[in-house]
Amino acid sequence: MTAQVLPELQMSAPRPVRPGQGPPVSAPVVAATAWRVLVVDPDIGDPLADQLRRHGHEPVGVTQGSAALQRHADADLVLLALELPDLDGLEVCRAIRSVSRVPVIIVTARQSELDCVLGLQAGADDYVTKPYGTRELMARIEAVMRRAQWQPTAVEEIRHGSLLIDVNSRRVSVDGAEVALTRKEFDLLCLLASYPDTVVPRKQLLKQVWGDSWSRRTVDTHVSSLRGKLGDSGWIVTVRGVGFRLGHR
Structure with a gap:
C-alpha cells in the first residue's frame, strides 16, 4: 500500500440564518473535513x-x-x-x-x-x-x-536489508556507515521505506514531502541525490509513469 495523502481543504461556511427564521432547506451541511x-x-x-x-x-x-x-x-x-x-x-x-x-x-x-x-x-x-x-x-x-x-504509533527504527533509518534522530546508515542526508532527502527516503515493495505515486511524494512548494523536477533531483549518497541506484526504483519504490541492493 502507498502512503495516504491528507489534504488541507477549506470547508464551506454555513449560510447565516435571520432572526426568527429556521434554516433554509438548501442550507449546506458542513462536514468535518472537505474531500x-x-x-x-x-x-x-x-x-x-x-x-x-x-x-x-x-x-x-x-x-x-x-x-x-x-x-x-x-x-x-x-x-x-x-x-x-x-x-x-x-x-x-x-x-x-x-x-x-x-x-x-x-x-x-x-x-x-x-x-x-x-x-x-x-x-x-x-x-x-x-x-x-x-x-x-x-x-x-x-x-x-x-x-x-488514522496513523499507528510512529516506529522508531526502519530496517531494510543493510539500510537502517533511525526515525527519532533522523540518521541513516548503510552497512553500518552513516549517510548524511538533507531534511527533504531524509523525509523522502523515510516515506518510501515506510511502505517497502510498494509504489508511491510521484504526485503523492510531492504533496507529502514538499506540500505546495515544489518544481516539476524536484522528486527526480532528490532521488538522484539519494541514490548517490546511498551508494547504489538500486535502492530507489523508478516505476515509469507512476512513481518510485524502495528497492533491494
Whole structure:
C-alpha cells in the first residue's frame, strides 16, 4: 500500500440564518473535513453531486473505468460503480489499489454477499448497495476517511536489508556507515521505506514531502541525490509513469 495523502481543504461556511427564521432547506451541511471525491459511474446524476457539494465536498465525475485509472491520483476518495461500459469495476478497483491507498467505496446495485466479498477482496474499503440513503452514504464516507487518516504509533527504527533509518534522530546508515542526508532527502527516503515493495505515486511524494512548494523536477533531483549518497541506484526504483519504490541492493 502507498502512503495516504491528507489534504488541507477549506470547508464551506454555513449560510447565516435571520432572526426568527429556521434554516433554509438548501442550507449546506458542513462536514468535518472537505474531500475531493471521484465518482466513477456511467449513470452519474446531479443529485449525488449536489449532495456531496451540500456536505462540503468537491465531486468530480467520470463515466468509464479508464478515466478513473487516470484521475484517481487527484482524489481523496473514490466512489466506484461496478457496472462500467469499458472495464470491469472489480478490475478497476484492483488496479487502483495496486498503486494507491486512496480510499475506495464501491457503490453498486449488486446486492449478493458474494459480490460484496469480491469487492472487499479487490481492495475496496466499503461496499454500499443501491438504493441507499444519502445520510448512510455520507456516514460511510466519514467512517472510511477517519480510518484512512488514522496513523499507528510512529516506529522508531526502519530496517531494510543493510539500510537502517533511525526515525527519532533522523540518521541513516548503510552497512553500518552513516549517510548524511538533507531534511527533504531524509523525509523522502523515510516515506518510501515506510511502505517497502510498494509504489508511491510521484504526485503523492510531492504533496507529502514538499506540500505546495515544489518544481516539476524536484522528486527526480532528490532521488538522484539519494541514490548517490546511498551508494547504489538500486535502492530507489523508478516505476515509469507512476512513481518510485524502495528497492533491494
